[in-house]
Amino acid sequence: MASIELRHVSKHWGPTIAVDRMNLTLEDGEFVAILGPSGCGKSTTLFLLAGIYAPTEGDICFEGARINDVEPRDRNVGIVFQSYALYPNMTVLKNLLFPLRFKNTSNEDAHARAMEIAELVQIEDLLEREPSQLSGGQQQRVALARALIKKPNLLLLDEPLSNLDATLRLTMRSEIKRIQRELAVTTILVTHDQVEATTMADRIICMKDGQIEQVDTAENLYRRPDRIFVASFVGSPPINLVQGRIDKTMLVAGQRRLPVSGNTVSTNVTIGLRPELISTGEQGLPASIVNIEPMGREILYAAQSEIGLLRFLEATPQPRLALEEHVHLKADPGDVLFFDTGSGQRIEGVRLDAFS
Amino acid sequence: MALTQRDWNVLARRSRNIRHVQMGLLVGFLTIVSIPVVLPFFWVFVISFSARTGGVESAVLWRACGVLVPAVVAYVVVHLTFDSIRKRLFGAAVLILLVMIGLIVTVGKDLHLHNYRFLANANLIEDLRGAATAGGQFPWVWEAFVNSLLVAASSTLFKVSIATVCGYYLSRFAFYGRSAFLQTLLILEVFHPWMLTIPIFLVIYWIGLLNNLAGPILVLTVIDLPFFIFIMKGFFDAVPWDIEMSAMTDGASRRQAFRHVVLPQVWAGIIAISVLGFIRGWEEYVFVTALRTGNSYWVMSTYLYYVADDVMGVDYGVVAAVSVFYMAPSLLLYMFLQRNLTQLTLGGIKG
Numbered sequence: 141m142a143s144i145e146l147r148h149v150s151k152h153w154g155p156t157i158a159v160d161r162m163n164l165t166l167e168d169g170e171f172v173a174i175l176g177p178s179g180c181g182k183s184t185t186l187f188l189l190a191g192i193y194a195p196t197e198g199d200i201c202f203e204g205a206r207i208n209d210v211e212p213r214d215r216n217v218g219i220v221f222q223s224y225a226l227y228p229n230m231t232v233l234k235n236l237l238f239p240l241r242f243k244n245t246s247n248e249d250a251h252a253r254a255m256e257i258a259e260l261v262q263i264e265d266l267l268e269r270e271p272s273q274l275s276g277g278q279q280q281r282v283a284l285a286r287a288l289i290k291k292p293n294l295l296l297l298d299e300p301l302s303n304l305d306a307t308l309r310l311t312m313r314s315e316i317k318r319i320q321r322e323l324a325v326t327t328i329l330v331t332h333d334q335v336e337a338t339t340m341a342d343r344i345i346c347m348k349d350g351q352i353e354q355v356d357t358a359e360n361l362y363r364r365p366d367r368i369f370v371a372s373f374v375g376s377p378p379i380n381l382v383q384g385r386i387d388k389t390m391l392v393a394g395q396r397r398l399p400v401s402g403n404t405v406s407t408n409v410t411i412g413l414r415p416e417l418i419s420t421g422e423q424g425l426p427a428s429i430v431n432i433e434p435m436g437r438e439i440l441y442a443a444q445s446e447i448g449l450l451r452f453l454e455a456t457p458q459p460r461l462a463l464e465e466h467v468h469l470k471a472d473p474g475d476v477l478f479f480d481t482g483s484g485q486r487i488e489g490v491r492l493d494a495f496s
Numbered sequence: 497m498a499l500t501q502r503d504w505n506v507l508a509r510r511s512r513n514i515r516h517v518q519m520g521l522l523v524g525f526l527t528i529v530s531i532p533v534v535l536p537f538f539w540v541f542v543i544s545f546s547a548r549t550g551g552v553e554s555a556v557l558w559r560a561c562g563v564l565v566p567a568v569v570a571y572v573v574v575h576l577t578f579d580s581i582r583k584r585l586f587g588a589a590v591l592i593l594l595v596m597i598g599l600i601v602t603v604g605k606d607l608h609l610h611n612y613r614f615l616a617n618a619n620l621i622e623d624l625r626g627a628a629t630a631g632g633q634f635p636w637v638w639e640a641f642v643n644s645l646l647v648a649a650s651s652t653l654f655k656v657s658i659a660t661v662c663g664y665y666l667s668r669f670a671f672y673g674r675s676a677f678l679q680t681l682l683i684l685e686v687f688h689p690w691m692l693t694i695p696i697f698l699v700i701y702w703i704g705l706l707n708n709l710a711g712p713i714l715v716l717t718v719i720d721l722p723f724f725i726f727i728m729k730g731f732f733d734a735v736p737w738d739i740e741m742s743a744m745t746d747g748a749s750r751r752q753a754f755r756h757v758v759l760p761q762v763w764a765g766i767i768a769i770s771v772l773g774f775i776r777g778w779e780e781y782v783f784v785t786a787l788r789t790g791n792s793y794w795v796m797s798t799y800l801y802y803v804a805d806d807v808m809g810v811d812y813g814v815v816a817a818v819s820v821f822y823m824a825p826s827l828l829l830y831m832f833l834q835r836n837l838t839q840l841t842l843g844g845i846k847g
Contacts, residue, residue: 187741190741190745191745192741192744192745211744211749212741212744212745213744213745213746213747213748213749215745217745218745219741219742219745221738221741221742222738223736223738225736225738225739225741225742226739227739227742227743227756227757227760228739228760228761229757229760229761238743238746238748238756239746239747241747241748242746242747242748242752243747286742286746290746290747
């Protein structure tokens with residue numbers, strides 16, 4: 141198993157920059173997710189690691205050794221493509237044996253490995269089938285088995301669940317996690333679905349426009365996002381963002397002034413507050429309900445307050461509040477996050493004194 | 497308005513009747529349209545087995561048609577009357593049996609294999625017209641057959657292998673001038689190769705391949721290449737990148753990935769252009785004639801031409817027999833690989 145390192149890696153396609161000076165270190169056996177909107181360079185990063193693309197600049201290192209010029213076939217990387225990329229002209233068994241064909245594995249050994257791995261991903265009954273005769277979930281399992289059969293140093297999963305239906309996605313999510321834990325193989329999952337990332341990975345790399353926004357655990361991405369983008373991308377329903385300005389010891393937002401303390405610098409700020417951290421009460425920020433969206437277990441309300449539009453969640457099956465009803469919004473002032481509007485960076489050490 | 501059960505039955509019957517009539521009209525139309533196409537082939541076939549002493553016995557033709565035309569009409573009736581496939585097949589079998597009996601009764605005693613003696617007789621023309629007319633230059637048909645096979649097969653081999661490699665490269669690699677190259681391929685298709693006969697003759701003359709089978713092989717290869725490259729590019733475009741990348745991370749080199757994973761996906765295209773290429777080579781007349789100055793080599797087309805071309809009067813029986821012999825390989829190839837040929841549009845249109 142290898143510890144994997146990207147040092148200042150960039151990939152340019154003509155004038156467009158897919159990956160921009162990326163630095164990253166992965167530990168042995170770690171499960172990392174790359175999370176980001178489409179076109180942010182997450183798949184490119186994956187293909188750089190697999191050796192399908194060569195970096196424009198920077199070094200890719202496995203166990204400290206630079207492997208930029210090592211051919212994909214020599215990197216011992218297993219990859220599961222979004223389309224699964226099963227070889228249509230081969231049976232499932234032949235698909236599984238394909239990676240061993242180029243390593244001097246004896247026939248018996250290869251078959252034994254195939255059986256072992258087929259058992260692990262539970263496709264023992266499908267070995268003689270053609271890929272076209274398999275369902276989406278089965279194809280997914282075969283692709284996973286094919287990536288794992290050569291005991292890769294690194295397993296790369298490119299949006300592996302996006303072609304599955306919702307229930308199957310749920311089972312495959314835990315299946316992949318179980319298999320990864322059993323084999324302790326270093327794994328990188330590329331996804332645009334935050335639920336996939338948070339449920340499966342130990343650490344999440346949040347990417348935007350070819351750059352890493354934040355590398356952290358799911359909890360930290362949610363609680364202490366470093367940047368506005370991370371705050372808005374992680375969490376569902378999305379975080380409330382309100383534009384404002386810090387003026388000495390006051391936060392000016394909309395028509396309201398709220399006291400702040402800490403090392404305040406007068407600047408334009410964006411404040412973020414998660415909908416699930418807002419509740420209603422006797423006192424607090426006055427607002428009126430402008431929209432009600434029942435989401436099954438919870439109700440998502442939108443309320444117009446003096447600082448701006450705020451969404452909040454209430455865990456009741458039926459709407460308790462009515463449109464245009466006047467309410468007071470409550471929140472722990474410590475939950476309010478401050479971001480520098482210009483740089484998008486979170487401002488630490490600034491605290492809201494009261495949310496009212 | 498409420499419809500009763502009776503009304504529904506009436507509507508259903510009406511629509512069934514309309515469908516039957518429409519189908520009948522369609523079958524009738526297609527039959528009429530195909531008569532001018534099928535009839536010459538049928539006549540050539542009948543003549544080759546029935547003509548005697550140089551002339552064509554048209555009575556045999558009419559009698560044969562007299563049996564076949566009612567049979568076709570009868571099958572149309574059978575097809576329209578019966579809905580089940582088994583009954584239709586049974587009807588067809590009965591009709592075929594009746595046709596056989598009818599043909600044996602009407603033309604049976606006129607059939608013979610004498611016109612096919614050219615297959616066994618190496619000195620056919622000398623026998624027909626005397627040694628003086630042919631000057632001993634006319635070959636045995638098998639020599640022409642082997643030459644034709646050689647031209648068709650080797651030009652096909654070259655075309656298909658070059659087109660496959662080029663198509664792959666054009667489909668997968670970005671290089672300077674790629675789009676210009678693709679456009680040039682299309683523009684080349686605009687010009688008919690016969691317009692280039694004289695320059696081609698000169699080039700072949702200069703490189704010293706005149707009166708050599710290598711000449712037509714080379715020219716035929718080059719003529720079909722642009723179109724074939726284009727077809728193969730379309731087939732390769734349809735093969736997803738992922739599969740190839742996956743093979744390469746699975747430990748295959750680019751060449752191994754091509755051979756084990758990509759090539760099997762484009763077999764349909766390779767078979768299709770192989771059939772087309774073979775038939776083009778097999779039928780070729782213009783360049784095989786243009787690139788020889790005497791009777792240095794013979795292929796089937798020139799053989800047929802020579803048999804049919806005579807001021808002294810033509811033995812139509814032999815001409816027909818040679819034609820049937822000449823047609824047979826193309827026909828067989830077409831019949832066996834027809835399914836692959838229909839896939840051509842699938843890869844072709846993706847350009």
